[in-house]
Amino acid sequence: xxxxxxxxxxxxxxxxxxxxxxxxxxxxxxxxxxxxxxxxxxxxxxxxxxxxxxxxxxxxxxxxxxxxxxxxxxxxxxxxxxxxxxxxxxxxxxxxxxxxxxxxxxxxxxxxxxxxxxxxxxxxxxxxxxxxxxxxxxxxxxxxxxxxxxxxxxxxxxxxxxxxxxxxxxxxxxxxxxxxxxxxxxxxxxxxxxxxxxxxxxxxxxxxxxxxxxxxxxxxxxxxxxxxxxxxxxxxxxxxxxxxxxxxxxxxxxxxxxxxxxxxxxxxxxxxxxxxxxxxxxxxxxxxxxxxxxxxxxxxxxxxxxxxxxxxxxxxxxxxxxxxxxxxxxxxxxxxxxxxxxxxxxxxxxxxxxxxxxxxxxxxxxxxxxxxxxxxxxxxxxxxxxxxxxxxxxxxxxxxxxxxxxxxxxxxxxxxxxxxxxxxxxxxxxxxxxxxxxxxxxxxxxxxxxxxxxxxxxxxxxxxxxxxxxxxxxxxxxxxxxxxxxxx
Numbered sequence: 001x002x003x004x005x006x007x008x009x010x011x012x013x014x015x016x017x018x019x020x021x022x023x024x025x026x027x028x029x030x031x032x033x034x035x036x037x038x039x040x041x042x043x044x045x046x047x048x049x050x051x052x053x054x055x056x057x058x059x060x061x062x063x064x065x066x067x068x069x070x071x072x073x074x075x076x077x078x079x080x081x082x083x084x085x086x087x088x089x090x091x092x093x094x095x096x097x098x099x100x101x102x103x104x105x106x107x108x109x110x111x112x113x114x115x116x117x118x119x120x121x122x123x124x125x126x127x128x129x130x131x132x133x134x135x136x137x138x139x140x141x142x143x144x145x146x147x148x149x150x151x152x153x154x155x156x157x158x159x160x161x162x163x164x165x166x167x168x169x170x171x172x173x174x175x176x177x178x179x180x181x182x183x184x185x186x187x188x189x190x191x192x193x194x195x196x197x198x199x200x201x202x203x204x205x206x207x208x209x210x211x212x213x214x215x216x217x218x219x220x221x222x223x224x225x226x227x228x229x230x231x232x233x234x235x236x237x238x239x240x241x242x243x244x245x246x247x248x249x250x251x252x253x254x255x256x257x258x259x260x261x262x263x264x265x266x267x268x269x270x271x272x273x274x275x276x277x278x279x280x281x282x283x284x285x286x287x288x289x290x291x292x293x294x295x296x297x298x299x300x301x302x303x304x305x306x307x308x309x310x311x312x313x314x315x316x317x318x319x320x321x322x323x324x325x326x327x328x329x330x331x332x333x334x335x336x337x338x339x340x341x342x343x344x345x346x347x348x349x350x351x352x353x354x355x356x357x358x359x360x361x362x363x364x365x366x367x368x369x370x371x372x373x374x375x376x377x378x379x380x381x382x383x384x385x386x387x388x389x390x391x392x393x394x395x396x397x398x399x400x401x402x403x404x405x406x407x408x409x410x411x412x413x414x415x416x417x418x419x420x421x422x423x424x425x426x427x428x429x430x431x432x433x434x435x436x437x438x439x440x441x442x443x444x445x446x447x448x449x450x451x452x453x454x455x456x457x458x459x460x461x462x463x464x465x466x467x468x469x470x471x472x473x474x475x476x477x478x479x480x481x482x483x484x485x486x487x488x
Contacts, residue, residue: 004345006343007343007344008342009343009412011406011410012339013381014385014406015384016383016388017388018388018391021061023384025069028057028061029058029062032054032057035054036050066459080321089320090316090317091106091314091318104313105313106313106314106317106326107467107469107470108466108470108471108477108479108482109470109473109475109477111130111133112128112129112131112476112477113309114126114127114277114309115128115129115250115277116276116277117250117254118254119254119257124276124277125138125254125275125276126274126279126280127250134236134246135234135236136233136236137231137233137476138232138274138275139229139230139274139280139474139475140229140232140257140260140264140271140275141227141228141271141272141273142228142269143269143270145270147346156346158266158268161263162267163422164263165264165267166178166368167421168263168422169366170368170370170423170424171370172256174234174235174239174253174256175232175234175235175368176367176478177365177367178366179230179231179366179475179476180364181227181229181230181231181363181364182362183226183359183360184224184225184226184227184353184356185290185293185359186224186225186356186358187224187225193216196212196213200212224355225355226355227283230269231474234253236248236253239252277309278307280475281308282307284312284313285307285311285312287361287469288313289314289315289327289328290328291327291329291435292328315327321465322462323440324465326469328435330433330434330436330437331432331433331434331469332431332432332440332444332465333429333430333431333468333469333471334429334430334447334451334468335427335428335429335430335459335468335479336429336458337458338457339456342455344455349362349456351454352447352451352456356446357446358433358434358439358443359432359434360430360433361431361432361433361472361473362429363429363430363471363473364427364428365426365427365429365471366426367424368422368424369422369424374417374422374424378414378423381410381414382410382414385406388403389403389407428456429468429472430447430458430472431468432446444460467479467482
């Protein structure tokens with residue numbers, strides 16, 4: 001009997017940092033030690049002051065709180081306090097409140113607006129345009145086939161094709177990142193019951209109608225709403241030749257979408273079509289106002305005039321240190337800090353993705369490296385690992401098993417990249433939403449327990465809840481890219 005295939009050996013970039021310190025933290029510690037020593041040669045009093053300051057800097061870098069350095073925690077608190085004092089963490093409004101920039105959504109979603117364009121096949125598609133960067137995001141509605149009725153060979157083929165899809169992204173310079181979002185909500189059966197009752201043919205035999213009505217009545221306790229989508233974010237400025245305007249950029253993005261849809265269909269998902277601007281507006285409104293879910297579940301089947309983009313955002317919201325309140329919902333968001341350490345099977349994320357007693361949204365965000373940059377990155381990581389080994393040898397420190405495993409994974413990554421594998425950075429964002437603050441402890445415990453079952457370590461995004469919420473939407477927001485932007 002063939003053993004089930006396992007997957008693993010994910011490796012975060014470490015640089016040449018010493019121990020558990022990053023490259024930047026290592027440089028900071030080195031300067032905090034060397035500068036006071038140098039100053040002591042010229043002035044004892046100034047050297048003593050420099051030693052005290054250096055000790056404080058080293059403590060801020062080395063001391064960890066919840067997996068983050070003390071300096072990171074303090075900076076997040078200072079930024080959140082400044083934002084709160086400036087009034088950026090809340091909005092209050094009503095039906096007659098006049099907002100000067102009414103299209104702006106809260107937080108990082110502010111520059112995003114929808115474009116309704118032709119899909120090249122006689123229909124319409126919705127693209128999300130980031131007015132700040134010029135990037136365009138296409139959302140593909142998909143329906144995973146699932147593994148319950150598939151044999152192991154078929155599942156392995158789907159995973160292999162998904163890996164090939166990710167590797168191919170390194171040869172498409174326009175693609176900045178890809179997000180896979182699974183949105184689940186316990187409907188209590190209302191959606192299913194309404195769906196069945198609306199589609200019963202009145203001309204059908206009475207016995208058939210009775211059977212369908214009975215099935216719909218007994219299903220509510222076990223039904224849930226699950227929505228899956230794949231979002232692809234493009235940078236038209238990287239196309240060759242460069243599009244001269246927005247219309248040409250939209251045409252270039254539309255030209256690339258059929259190939260992506262074909263690759264996804266080979267990875268075990270059925271592409272249901274491209275999201276329209278109306279559908280995106282409806283889903284965004286449901287995210288901000290979960291009480292409207294029953295009214296907007298099938299919004300894409302209705303007229304575009306029912307809801308405008310200016311009405312998709314929350315009427316009011318207030319961000320706190322560890323949660324975000326928006327209209328009828330109260331949300332908490334997490335980010336992944338560590339992938340599974342051990343080898344896992346293809347079903348490892350099922351506990352985190354499966355529907356539960358609370359609304360939950362999980363987004364896997366993948367940022368591919370170009371084929372040229374990928375080769376340089378894996379070679380650089382091997383060099384950095386050798387530097388750390390040399391430092392351990394010079395300081396007569398025993399090499400740990402984790403250091404040996406890290407070198408083995410770095411060499412394996414370089415070998416697999418040379419054989420055609422893709423290289424990229426990925427992370428997970430999770431958001432759970434409830435209607436009442438009393439439900440929040442149970443909802444957060446549910447997410448953290450499921451993450452443990454999925455072998456994933458999550459960190460609650462304290463001080464950045466609105467950003468985590470936006471990232472989990474899977475609509476073109478990448479917090480890593482936001483962090484790289486120059487601060488104004």
